[in-house]
Amino acid sequence: MTPLALTSFTATSAIGRGLGATLANLRAQRTGLAPCAFETVMLDTCVGEVAGVDERPLPAALTEFECRNNRLAWLGLGEDGFAEAVQASAARYGGARIGVYLGTSTSGVLETELAYRQRDGASGALPESFRYAGAHNTFSLAAFVRRALQLSGPAVVISSACSSSAKVFASAQRAIEAGLIDAALVGGVDSLCLTTLYGFHSLQLVSRTPCRPFDVARDGISIGEAAAFALLERPGTRVDADTVLLLGTGESSDAYHMSSPPPDGRGARAAMLQALAAAGLTAADIDYINFHGTGTANNDEAEGRAVASVLGSEVPGSSTKGATGHTLGAAGALEAVICALALRHGLMPAGVNTTRLDPALPVRYLRENRSGPLSRVMSNSFGFGGSNCSLILARAG
Numbered sequence: 001m002t003p004l005a006l007t008s009f010t011a012t013s014a015i016g017r018g019l020g021a022t023l024a025n026l027r028a029q030r031t032g033l034a035p036c037a038f039e040t041v042m043l044d045t046c047v048g049e050v051a052g053v054d055e056r057p058l059p060a061a062l063t064e065f066e067c068r069n070n071r072l073a074w075l076g077l078g079e080d081g082f083a084e085a086v087q088a089s090a091a092r093y094g095g096a097r098i099g100v101y102l103g104t105s106t107s108g109v110l111e112t113e114l115a116y117r118q119r120d121g122a123s124g125a126l127p128e129s130f131r132y133a134g135a136h137n138t139f140s141l142a143a144f145v146r147r148a149l150q151l152s153g154p155a156v157v158i159s160s161a162c163s164s165s166a167k168v169f170a171s172a173q174r175a176i177e178a179g180l181i182d183a184a185l186v187g188g189v190d191s192l193c194l195t196t197l198y199g200f201h202s203l204q205l206v207s208r209t210p211c212r213p214f215d216v217a218r219d220g221i222s223i224g225e226a227a228a229f230a231l232l233e234r235p236g237t238r239v240d241a242d243t244v245l246l247l248g249t250g251e252s253s254d255a256y257h258m259s260s261p262p263p264d265g266r267g268a269r270a271a272m273l274q275a276l277a278a279a280g281l282t283a284a285d286i287d288y289i290n291f292h293g294t295g296t297a298n299n300d301e302a303e304g305r306a307v308a309s310v311l312g313s314e315v316p317g318s319s320t321k322g323a324t325g326h327t328l329g330a331a332g333a334l335e336a337v338i339c340a341l342a343l344r345h346g347l348m349p350a351g352v353n354t355t356r357l358d359p360a361l362p363v364r365y366l367r368e369n370r371s372g373p374l375s376r377v378m379s380n381s382f383g384f385g386g387s388n389c390s391l392i393l394a395r396a397g
Contacts (some may be wrong), residue, residue, distance in 0.1 A: 001178055002191040003245040003279040005235040005396075008085035010076060011337040013177040013226035013324045014048030023341050026349040028370060031323050033222050033353075038192050039110075045230040046210045048224025048325025049192060050075070065144040067135035069110030069191040072342035073145060075329040076189065076227025086149050086230055089183045099181040100142050101172040103164025105329030107157075141189055141242065153181050159329065161383030162292070163251075165187055165228070166332025169391055170205035172232050187229030193206035196223055196328065211295035211326070213319035213351055214365045215303070216358040218295045224325020228333035228368035230340070241397025244340040247376065248279025254386035260298050265306025267388045268292075268380065270350055272310045275390040283311045286392070288348045291333045291363075293319020294326055299350035303380065304361035311378075318351035334383035336391055339377045343395040346373050346378035 009017060014027035014032025033046040053072050054315045058065060062074075082098070084270035089100050115130040135141050142155040156171060158164045165188020190330050200206045200223060207220035232246060239245075251274065254267025259265060276282065286377065292303055307317070320338050327334050342348060348370040376394040 001248055002175065002240065003235060003247050004173055004176060004232045005214065005239060006230045006244045006246065006340055007233045007339055008082050008232040008293045009225065009337050011077040011228040011334055011336055012050060012079055014050060014224050015323050015325060017075065019341060023345060026338065026347065027369065029350050029352050031210055031352050033325055035191060037192065041194060041197050042392060043197060043206070044208050044220045045206045046366060047192060048222060051226055055141065060147060062144065064131055064134040065140060067111040069104065069106065069108045070144045071190055072191045072225060072227045073189045074148065076229060077148065082229055083149060085228035086185055089231060089233065089353050090151060093182040096152045097182040098153045099172055099175050099184040100146050100151060100153065101168035101184050101186045102142050102145065102279040103140050103168050103332060104138060104160055104190050105159055105164060106193050106196055107138045107141055107395035109195050109370035110191065111135035111346045145170065149343045155393065160387040161257050161385065162328055162331050162381035163334060163381045163387045163389045164329040166381035166391055167251060167285040167335065168377065169246060170251055170389065171334065173246065173249060174232065176232065183231060185229060185230055188328040188333035189227040190222065190327050191225045202227040207294055207295060211322055212353045213291065213293035213295045213322055214358055214361055215354045216356045218297060218300060220296055221294045222325045224327045226324060226327035226330040228330055228335065228337045230337065235381055237313050239396045242344050244343050245393065245394045245396055247394045248275040248281065250274030250278060250390040252388045254388065260387065261302040261382060263302055264346045265302040267386050268303055268306035268382055269310055269365060271388040271390040272306065272378065275392050278390045281392065285376050286315050286378050287374045288309055288342060288376065288377045289315055289317035290339050291300050291317050291319040291322055292380040293351065293384045300361060303382065304363050307364050308362040313362045315363045316348055316366050316370060318349055320349055322351050322353035332389060335379045335381065336393065339379045339393050342377060343374050343393060346371055
């Protein structure tokens with residue numbers, strides 16, 4: 001695989017808006033999880049909510065896309081000069097040569113939930129003001145971003161649960177390598193809604209306390225929301241020591257169960273091996289791994305086995321979901337950006353909230369931050385239905 005440069009990237013989540021706030025909170029080992037006070041939800045759980053989303057309506061020219069998910073996307077696009085970087089890229093290549101590849105799981109489902117409360121008592125019809133295409137429709141995220149940034153290239157939304165916005169890196173890389181586009185805006189956005197909160201609760205997968213990945217007492221996930229984006233381009237002459245490169249991607253589909261991974265982690269293992277092969281690396285080349293690490297008993301156990309079988313038990317790693325919550329369709333992109341920050345700043349972030357490591361999990365899990373030069377890192381994202389993706393990022397210098 002030909003490496004691609006992340007020439008710009010940004011993240012907005014419960015631990016902050018933009019790279020500066022994200023990095024500061026990772027360094028402080030601070031969690032953004034707090035008792036759920038979202039909308040009308042009455043669940044004893046913690047969530048990672050982004051402050052200020054409802055106070056920032058979309059510009060008048062974009063009102064057809066009005067929903068929480070697209071408002072969160074709008075917030076994210078405005079951080080770290082990211083929108084300006086995309087527009088500069090479009091000026092170089094032409095707007096039709098910039099692809100948009102985004103992941104989400106909920107899109108604007110909350111907008112439909114709110115509209116359902118206002119349905120006609122006799123017919124059950126939703127209110128005329130409801131905008132399915134601009135809000136609920138999964139593609140609305142890509143349509144919104146294209147319109148907001150005046151792009152006209154290919155646009156794709158992947159919705160494969162928790163692997164969604166990791167897989168977009170692989171899809172965009174293939175499109176660039178095939179010559180269909182010259183650059184790609186990749187990322188993911190998922191926002192809080194009643195469907196995911198009550199849905200995961202019904203599956204008995206939600207923890208009452210902030211999630212504790214790889215802890216012996218882990219008992220479920222904490223749901224969060226996030227918007228994270230990166231601009232992928234061929235490195236060309238724009239590479240310096242701080243440039244972050246996408247070296248390898250690996251995807252697999254084990255189809256073992258709708259919501260549980262195979263206990264031996266074979267799907268995760270296949271994705272990691274494929275990513276290493278694509279990057280031309282061996283296990284010894286990986287300095288840090290960002291675990292998928294949801295905090296559920298089965299997922300952490302399966303991932304621990306898979307990682308040990310591919311990388312061994314000495315590669316340090318952590319799950320940052322204890323800080324951000326599980327941001328579902330945005331998790332892959334958010335954690336890729338966190339890995340990019342780790343590479344640039346020589347920071348291996350701790351897995352916050354985890355206090356007693358499960359001795360049955362054969363991995364080297366970090367409960368405290370570790371500093372030191374990093375060259376290559378791996379980020380795992382594993383979704384419902386056995387949809388798995390692993391990314392390998394590297395520092396150019």
